[in-house]
Amino acid sequence: MKYLFDSLTANWNLSPWMTTLALVLWVVVITAGVLVFMATFAGFTSWVERRIAGRMQSRIGPNRVGPFGGLQWLADGLKCFLKEDVIPKATDPVLFRLAPYLVFPGGFAAFAALPFGYGIAASNIDIGIFYITAITSLVVIGILMAGWSSNNKWSLIGGVRSAAQIISYEIPGGLAILTVVVLAGTLNMHELVVAQGGWPWHWFIFRNPFTFVAFFIFFASILAEGNRTPFDLPEAESELVAGYLTEYTGMRFLFFLFTEWANVWVISALLTTLFLGGWQIPGITDLGATIAAATSLGKWFWVLLSVAMFFIKTSALVFLVIQIRWTLPRLRVDQLMIMCWKYLVPMGFVTLLGSAIFLVLPREGAWAWFHLSVQGIMTLIGFAIVAGLIGRAWYNIHALKDRISLENWL
Amino acid sequence: MSRMAVETLDNESTIVNMGPQHPSTHGVINLRLQLKGEVIEAVDPNVGFLHRSIEKIAELTQYTGFIPYTDRIDYLGAMFGNMGYCMAVEKLLGVEVPRRAQYMRVIACELNRIINHLIACGTMSMDLGAFTPFLHGIREREKVNDMMEKICGARLNYNYMRFGGVSLDYMPGLDKEILAFLDRFERFLPEFNRLITGNEIFVQRLLHVGVIPKETAIHYGLGGPNLRASGVDFDVRRDYPYSVYPEFSFDVVTGGHYPGECGDSYARYMVRIDEMRQSARLVRQAVEGLPEGEYLAKVARNPVPPKGEVYSKVESVRGEMGFYLVSDGTDKPYRLKVRTSSFCAMSVMPEIGPGLMVADMTAFFGSLDVVAPEVDR
Numbered sequence: 001m002k003y004l005f006d007s008l009t010a011n012w013n014l015s016p017w018m019t020t021l022a023l024v025l026w027v028v029v030i031t032a033g034v035l036v037f038m039a040t041f042a043g044f045t046s047w048v049e050r051r052i053a054g055r056m057q058s059r060i061g062p063n064r065v066g067p068f069g070g071l072q073w074l075a076d077g078l079k080c081f082l083k084e085d086v087i088p089k090a091t092d093p094v095l096f097r098l099a100p101y102l103v104f105p106g107g108f109a110a111f112a113a114l115p116f117g118y119g120i121a122a123s124n125i126d127i128g129i130f131y132i133t134a135i136t137s138l139v140v141i142g143i144l145m146a147g148w149s150s151n152n153k154w155s156l157i158g159g160v161r162s163a164a165q166i167i168s169y170e171i172p173g174g175l176a177i178l179t180v181v182v183l184a185g186t187l188n189m190h191e192l193v194v195a196q197g198g199w200p201w202h203w204f205i206f207r208n209p210f211t212f213v214a215f216f217i218f219f220a221s222i223l224a225e226g227n228r229t230p231f232d233l234p235e236a237e238s239e240l241v242a243g244y245l246t247e248y249t250g251m252r253f254l255f256f257l258f259t260e261w262a263n264v265w266v267i268s269a270l271l272t273t274l275f276l277g278g279w280q281i282p283g284i285t286d287l288g289a290t291i292a293a294a295t296s297l298g299k300w301f302w303v304l305l306s307v308a309m310f311f312i313k314t315s316a317l318v319f320l321v322i323q324i325r326w327t328l329p330r331l332r333v334d335q336l337m338i339m340c341w342k343y344l345v346p347m348g349f350v351t352l353l354g355s356a357i358f359l360v361l362p363r364e365g366a367w368a369w370f371h372l373s374v375q376g377i378m379t380l381i382g383f384a385i386v387a388g389l390i391g392r393a394w395y396n397i398h399a400l401k402d403r404i405s406l407e408n409w410l
Numbered sequence: 411m412s413r414m415a416v417e418t419l420d421n422e423s424t425i426v427n428m429g430p431q432h433p434s435t436h437g438v439i440n441l442r443l444q445l446k447g448e449v450i451e452a453v454d455p456n457v458g459f460l461h462r463s464i465e466k467i468a469e470l471t472q473y474t475g476f477i478p479y480t481d482r483i484d485y486l487g488a489m490f491g492n493m494g495y496c497m498a499v500e501k502l503l504g505v506e507v508p509r510r511a512q513y514m515r516v517i518a519c520e521l522n523r524i525i526n527h528l529i530a531c532g533t534m535s536m537d538l539g540a541f542t543p544f545l546h547g548i549r550e551r552e553k554v555n556d557m558m559e560k561i562c563g564a565r566l567n568y569n570y571m572r573f574g575g576v577s578l579d580y581m582p583g584l585d586k587e588i589l590a591f592l593d594r595f596e597r598f599l600p601e602f603n604r605l606i607t608g609n610e611i612f613v614q615r616l617l618h619v620g621v622i623p624k625e626t627a628i629h630y631g632l633g634g635p636n637l638r639a640s641g642v643d644f645d646v647r648r649d650y651p652y653s654v655y656p657e658f659s660f661d662v663v664t665g666g667h668y669p670g671e672c673g674d675s676y677a678r679y680m681v682r683i684d685e686m687r688q689s690a691r692l693v694r695q696a697v698e699g700l701p702e703g704e705y706l707a708k709v710a711r712n713p714v715p716p717k718g719e720v721y722s723k724v725e726s727v728r729g730e731m732g733f734y735l736v737s738d739g740t741d742k743p744y745r746l747k748v749r750t751s752s753f754c755a756m757s758v759m760p761e762i763g764p765g766l767m768v769a770d771m772t773a774f775f776g777s778l779d780v781v782a783p784e785v786d787r
Contacts, residue, residue: 053541053542056542057541057542057545057546058545058546058549059545153424153426154426157448157768161448229539230539230611232539233769239434239768239769239771239772240768241432241433326541326542327540327542327605328539328540328609328611329535329538329539329540329606329609329611329612329615330538330539330540330611330615330769331611331614331615332614332615332767332769332770333448333767333769334767335614335615396601396604396605399597399600399601399604400594400597400598400601401594401597
């Protein structure tokens with residue numbers, strides 16, 4: 001968002017040190033904005049998740065606080081802040097207090113590089129995706145710290161599990177990211193979206209069969225990195241009581257949960273950006289040029305439309321992530337590792353290689369038709385999978401021949 | 411059997427307490443696990459947290475007064491406690507139970523079996539991290555609970571049976587309601603299976619986990635689905651017929667033909683799923699053939715049986731449930747011994763537990779379907 005700052009301060013004729021001061025203030029404002037955004041969305045996602053879970057489980061879910069219970073997350077957050085901050089005697093007090101503050105930025109700092117719309121990113125850095133993978137790795141240190149310092153055997157098992165899991169799944173995740181990075185030729189989040197197009201067959205996921213597989217590899221890896229079911233072994237309620245969270249209460253506990261829900265949003269946003277065309281609007285081939293040519297009001301229209309596109313795609317994925325969480329059981333530790341090292345990592349290498357081969361194939365003449373038909377076929381397969389999922393859900397909803405009523409739920 | 415020896419514990423092993431306050435021990439049960447990393451080296455089940463001296467209470471209570479206590483032996487299969495105890499006292503008194511009452515008892519028992527297995531399969535999936543199937547099971551259980559309320563006025567601790575019959579006759583139209591539920595249940599079970607039973611992660615978590623060989627199962631006196639999943643074709647309802655069970659046709663479900671191997675956790679789970687079908691079949695036959703007549707024989711309110719001793723056993727949801735009753739000719743039992751299968755299931759854990767991982771332990775423990783009050787009584 002540096003360009004916004006530059007355009008704002010262009011006419012002010014500030015002295016150099018005033019410019020620096022203004023820039024610092026600007027950074028503070030942007031950071032506060034991102035923090036508020038993240039807090040709101042993490043809270044909102046928690047409510048959405050609980051309502052969806054309620055619907056899936058034939059119960060109602062929180063519906064008392066605010067319209068449809070929409071303010072429940074505020075009430076819960078306040079409650080957690082008012083709770084006593086219990087630090088057990090046998091813990092390592094310094095590490096125990098420090099752990100949440102390491103986990104929190106791991107989830108929070110990823111928001112800085114997410115492109116929410118055309119030019120709407122807190123920071124458009126050139127190594128955007130690399131930065132995000134690096135900064136989210138910080139979470140594992142915090143979790144391990146929490147597990148160790150709690151001086152609780154269940155916490156320790158949870159923490160060690162988490163370390164093993166997150167570090168292992170960085171590799172297939174990284175390989176899947178490389179697959180699209182190779183196609184786009186850049187690590188910049190903005191450029192990654194620009195390299196895709198508005199219509200589904202322009203997206204990286206349907207670019208060739210290998211990116212299609214890479215999407216699922218990345219999905220699985222990033223779910224594992226975010227400790228989401230079916231990879232929620234570090235918390236594993238039924239096995240490890242609450243894993244590394246066991247000894248935490250009140251505000252510190254909230255920080256962990258907060259990061260988890262913010263992570264849901266980051267997961268979906270990353271998938272959208274890397275594979276599903278990000279903020280690209282169908283029918284617009286070059287959004288940058290369109291915006292440059294538009295009137296000042298038109299500029300806002302196009303930017304907001306791009307933000308809306310991003311949010312629609314991300315929300316759909318958030319829904320999917322939540323649905324997966326409330327449907328699937330949990331893997332076992334050895335199965336988790338087998339899945340990573342025996343399947344996802346080799347497949348990741350294959351997709352990287354295959355995608356690179358597709359890149360060097362010529363694109364002229366008859367080859368153009370070949371590429372287009374591959375994209376078309378992949379798109380059809382993708383839509384068939386989505387249709388199959390929806391059809392299956394529809395069939396199961398009506399399998400009991402019950403009267404479907406949402407009255408109680410709303 | 412490997413026992414835990416704290417003195418010889420090397421630096422790489424650690425002992426953790428799983429329970430009595432643990433999400434997947436289903437009640438107040440304490441398992442002491444000796445772990446090496448995540449692999450279990452020894453299991454020491456520590457029971458007795460829920461001991462309520464039910465057998466001693468029986469000696470201080472009149473015969474009729476003890477019926478409600480039998481609900482509390484196994485709160486998820488309360489009907490079977492009722493049934494076993496009433497059968498024992500009836501045998502002692504020489505009372506003939508009217509046929510209508512017998513049918514009503516079978517209906518109530520088999521509905522109770524459906525309730526319990528729904529909970530068992532649901533909690534098992536919850537132990538593996540899937541929360542939704544549990545609540546779907548609870549939802550169907552609620553439907554049966556509503557019916558149970560109409561049958562006997564209670565939803566959990568039924569206190570339904572009396573010496574010589576049952577406490578209440580059916581209200582009009584109840585049989586149709588039960589049949590309507592059975593129709594619905596036939597649609598529900600495939601839906602439940604699509605949700606969780608066929609799930610690849612779920613199946614992989616259970617296959618070859620906690621295998622109880624046939625000999626071990628017999629040796630430890632396991633009962634019910636746990637025993638049958640190990641390939642032992644034994645069912646009290648068929649092999650030691652009681653009540654009117656011989657008049658109905660039903661299959662005894664055994665393990666062995668499921669994926670995986672005979673006696674693993676998946677077999678135990680699948681035996682429960684298939685037993686629900688058989689119970690539904692039994693209920694349907696009983697409701698359709700429900701005879702007219704008395705629902706309660708004429709028995710004194712507080713009977714005084716003659717001197718003697720009897721043993722009666724029923725096929726409870728967790729296996730053979732036996733009541734050994736000794737009467738000294740007064741209005742209170744001289745001695746009552748209750749034999750429950752959960753206790754045997756707990757005792758098999760040190761044998762099978764070592765070698766499993768912590769995550770397997772919850773799956774294995776869930777598949778045994780142990781209920782804490784039934785262990786301790």
